[in-house]
Amino acid sequence: MAARARVAVLKVQPQNVLHEIGRLTELAGMKEALSPTATTILKDNISWHFPFPAANTTPWQLEGTILALRRQGFGDLACVQNKTVVTDAFKGEDLNHYLPILRAHGVPVLYNFKGEDMKWVRYEPKARMRVLERIFPHGIHIPDYFLGKNIVHLPTMKCHIYTTTTGAMKNAFGGLLSTHRHYTHSWIHETLVDLLAIQKEIHAGLFAIMDGTTAGNGPGPRTMFPVIKDYLLASSDQVAIDAVSAKMMGFDPMSLDYIRLAHEDGLGVGRPEEIEIVGDDPEQVARESWGFHVGKNLVRVGGGDLIWFGPLKRFQKLFFHTPLVNLFIGASEVYHDLYRWPMRDKSVFDRWCRDTSWGQMFTRYASGAMAPAQQPPRPSPTASA
Numbered sequence: 001m002a003a004r005a006r007v008a009v010l011k012v013q014p015q016n017v018l019h020e021i022g023r024l025t026e027l028a029g030m031k032e033a034l035s036p037t038a039t040t041i042l043k044d045n046i047s048w049h050f051p052f053p054a055a056n057t058t059p060w061q062l063e064g065t066i067l068a069l070r071r072q073g074f075g076d077l078a079c080v081q082n083k084t085v086v087t088d089a090f091k092g093e094d095l096n097h098y099l100p101i102l103r104a105h106g107v108p109v110l111y112n113f114k115g116e117d118m119k120w121v122r123y124e125p126k127a128r129m130r131v132l133e134r135i136f137p138h139g140i141h142i143p144d145y146f147l148g149k150n151i152v153h154l155p156t157m158k159c160h161i162y163t164t165t166t167g168a169m170k171n172a173f174g175g176l177l178s179t180h181r182h183y184t185h186s187w188i189h190e191t192l193v194d195l196l197a198i199q200k201e202i203h204a205g206l207f208a209i210m211d212g213t214t215a216g217n218g219p220g221p222r223t224m225f226p227v228i229k230d231y232l233l234a235s236s237d238q239v240a241i242d243a244v245s246a247k248m249m250g251f252d253p254m255s256l257d258y259i260r261l262a263h264e265d266g267l268g269v270g271r272p273e274e275i276e277i278v279g280d281d282p283e284q285v286a287r288e289s290w291g292f293h294v295g296k297n298l299v300r301v302g303g304g305d306l307i308w309f310g311p312l313k314r315f316q317k318l319f320f321h322t323p324l325v326n327l328f329i330g331a332s333e334v335y336h337d338l339y340r341w342p343m344r345d346k347s348v349f350d351r352w353c354r355d356t357s358w359g360q361m362f363t364r365y366a367s368g369a370m371a372p373a374q375q376p377p378r379p380s381p382t383a384s385a
Contacts, residue, residue, distance in 0.1 A: 005235070005239075005275045006029065006240070007234070008234045008235065009232070009233050010024050010232050011281070013230065014357050014358060014361040017232070018067060021061070024209070025209065026068075027234070028207075028235050030072060030152075031073070033207045034205035034207060038076075038148060038149050039076045039077070039078060043079075043151055043154060044079065045057045046092035046096065047156075047158075047166075047222055048221070049092035049096075050337075052345055052348070053352045053359070054214045054224055056092065057156065058214075059097045059365040061209060062098055062101055062102075062154060066105045078107065079098070079109045080109075080111070080112055081112070093109070097365040097366055112175060119143070120144070121143075122139040122141055123139075123142045126201055127265075129197070130191075151207075153168045153207070156215070157233070157248070157249065159216060159224065161221075163192070163256065165242065165256060167246075176195050196267045208238055208241050209233070210245060212231035212248070214226045214352070215290070218294070219295050223340065227290070229290070237269055239262045239267055240270070242259055243272060243275060247289070249292040250291045
């Protein structure tokens with residue numbers, strides 16, 4: 001009988017989170033999932049360059065992962081960033097305080113949009129592709145740097161306007177596809193399944209560590225309502241960790257097409273009853289159901305549904321393969337960066353920083369204090385004796 005998929009889930013607090021990430025990765029079998037001889041890519045998630053709670057990889061998630069990898073013998077690490085048409089990678093890694101952490105731990109940062117760091121090469125998947133070969137008839141291109149390396153995804157627990165939830169599988173979207181990835185929105189679920197099949201072919205090992213210390217309810221991945229939940233998840237099964245996360249947020253995992261299709265293709269386990277949850281209180285985790293709800297955001301209300309999923313779908317090449325795409329990019333920037341952040345979301349961020357323990361920890365990272373006291377206590381000479 002095949003082994004069940006395993007997802008580790010722990011309740012954590014700021015005072016122990018770095019140590020608990022190490023324990024989390026041990027429970028989830030990170031050392032066994034990754035190749036000890038390959039470089040390991042850290043793929044953080046910047047859904048919005050502004051530091052909105054739950055939108056982006058947290059500083060403690062990044063630092064705890066580096067410490068856990070080094071402790072388990074993975075010394076050759078590199079962080080890879082990507083840009084999107086609506087996010088600025090340089091601004092994001094700065095405002096979310098990744099750079100001081102990476103410098104302190106000697107982890108280089110590479111950019112998949114810089115030719116001196118990596119090249120985009122044509123890749124012919126061995127697995128059957130559901131949509132990518134049709135969307136990109138001139139060939140699927142991926143960064144050459146990804147070939148033969150481990151990858152550790154660092155998503156957060158949050159809703160997403162197009163996929164209901166987003167996590168480990170969606171985290172590959174920015175790294176593996178170029179800035180033309182918006183071509184795939186009408187087939188986003190199938191695209192994520194294709195990308196997972198490609199990842200399994202090109203990477204030496206796959207792992208994910210998901211932060212739910214503050215989770216994101218609402219349309220997402222930027223327009224959200226942050227909710228303190230104090231959870232961390234980890235798994236080598238990208239489908240299973242997304243399924244457990246979705247169930248905790250209150251959704252039926254197998255009703256989400258990207259999870260169901262990946263399960264049907266044998267790329268991971270999406271049925272909760274076939275997933276082993278390990279940690280301090282698996283029964284409580286299995287009972288979690290937060291009642292999150294996606295709803296609508298301006299893009300969908302303002303016509304996105306008509307173009308991506310409705311009667312205007314036939315005109316996508318006119319809208320998105322020509323300079324007209326800049327109208328949509330500009331509208332998104334005006335709405336999110338010029339309206340929502342200064343008028344609404346910055347005040348949410350400020351309250352989170354002021355009134356929550358996780359926000360206060362984020363503020364400490366902003367000041368350059370990275371909490372070395374959270375390392376596992378070393379036994380005294382007397383205790384050792």
